[in-house]
Every structure is written in structure tokens, then in C-alpha cells.
Amino acid sequence: MEFLEKAYPYNFEGITNEVYQFRFISIGNHKITKIVSIAPVEKNLNWYNVGFGNLEKNGDLVTVNDLSEINNNDYDEVLATVFMCILHFFNSNPDCTVIFFGNTFHKHKLYKQKISSNMESLEQYLDISGGKIIEEVGIIEKKQTVIRNGKPHERIVKEKDINSLNNGVNVKSIERYNKEKTAEYQFVLFNLKKINIY
Template structure:
């Protein structure tokens, strides 16, 4: 899943990851940011285009750069790197729109066997977390690195 990906730049805290998407719309700077929540060891994964004025994540832009699989693989690589640095972390992610959440769900479903080798995967449905099921529809996702 993460073999074909972009080069990633990482900040000193290992919580902000940046890369450049190269495609039909040109070079688009992307950012993945892991933010602490009010629960111990629970981090939110924020992802989108990098706002060139604020350097923050803009998760509402639709880039359509023709490289969505490579972008998702790059984001997945950040999850591996982040959990190498923070092995007790659980990561929650949801799309900024229902369509994006469905896109993330398809990415997880298409790669579930590989993901589950290293991570426990859960989906949020009707305010309850359950083990990820390809046939269900979820509002958010949670992953936790398995202990080796």
C-alpha cells in the first residue's frame, strides 16, 4: 500500500508531515498534522492542502491532481512513522465531508489485509466504535498500532 509514495518532510516533534503532490494540476503542497485531543494518547489526523498564507491544513479544497492513490499511500506512510515515534498513540480520522470519509473508507477497505498486519482498525457507527467491517458505513476511523 505504501510502496508508491511521495517524499515526506517531518517536523522536529514528528507531528507535522509535508509533501508535494505532482499531477495534472501541477505541484500541490500537502500537509498531514497529528493533533493531541483531550484524551491521553488520542490524536486527530488532519490532512489537506497546505494553506500558503497560514501553513495550516485546508481540508476543504478539492485538488483532483490525478494522484489520489499515491497521496493516500503517502498519508498512510505518515501513520507508520508517527506510530513508530508515538507507539501508544491511537489515531482518529474522518473526512471533512461525507464524500471524503467514503474515500478514506474505500482506501482502508482496499488495503485492510495489509493494514491489519500492523494496526487494529475501528469504525465509528451510531456513536459506537466497532471493529472495521468492509460492508459497514462509518463516520470516522480509529487505528492503533499493534504491539510487536
């Protein structure tokens, strides 16, 4: 089965404050509602950031938790669905660029591994670039309690401190995505592949 064929069915929820929102259900040991948001980050360049996480309710408070540890170990299906949402976004925004990165080192590494192992499938539709920035991104270490086999376990999560980039981000380089250099990329860019009709 091709990577993108693993995607869950999803719903386009609409556009609020220029943010495109999608929803889908991850099915396994849990039934988890996931939200995918594609939001503008640099209007002059038509750059949008993609983010996704679990929809969680705590009383009247509803949040999207992109650090949630509750999952069905269905990484391929979840990421394939995120890419289907990106392609949906490109249907009405063909000249935009989508920037993609994980908010923790573990997630960022996992996402790049999945991109690298599914390049053939993704490159049918997308031009993929890897990028580096000049600034050092600060690291925040947070304690997190996760439940495994019904028992709580404490661990330290190394999270990227986006606030450390308050003065903006200076891009050092952007190049065609190279699987051999994936460890160097601090972000990944997607553009809709332009089809040559000649």
C-alpha cells in the same frame, strides 16, 4: 505494487504545541505541497486526530486548506503517504490511537473505500476499528467554485459541522473494522499492531 509502496517521499517537519507535522509534494498536472498534521484530541485516552490538506499562500497568509479542490487525482498516493506519516507517528507513540474521518461526506466515503480496499496491506501494521457516535453531526451546505477544464463550476459541498459537537462526543460503539459495515462508521481508529513474540 502494494498500497503503502505508492507513498510519496515525505519530510517530518517536527512537533509544535504537541502537533506532529509532515510535508510532501503531490506531483502531476500541478505540484502541490501537502501538510499532514497529527494533533491530540483527548489526552486522557492518548487519542490523536490526523488531518491533511494543501499548503496555500495568499500574499503573506499561509494556510492549510483541507477543502481544496486542486489535486492530481492521485488519491492512492496521497492516502498511502498519510498512512506512512501515521506509522512514523506510531514509532515514537506506540500506545496512542489515531482517529481518522473526512470533513465532508464525499471525502469520508472515499477514505473508507480506500481503507476497505487496502485492508490486507494496512493490517500488516495497524489494528483498525470503526466507530459510531450517539450525536447527530450537523451538516453545513457551502457553495464552492471549482475550475474544470479552465472553466469555473459552482457546486454545493456538504460539510460536517464539527461545532455542532461542542458539548463533546459520546461514542456509541467501536468495533473491529468490517468492510460490510463501512457505511455505518462515522470515524475510524488506528492503533499500532502489537506483535506477539511468543
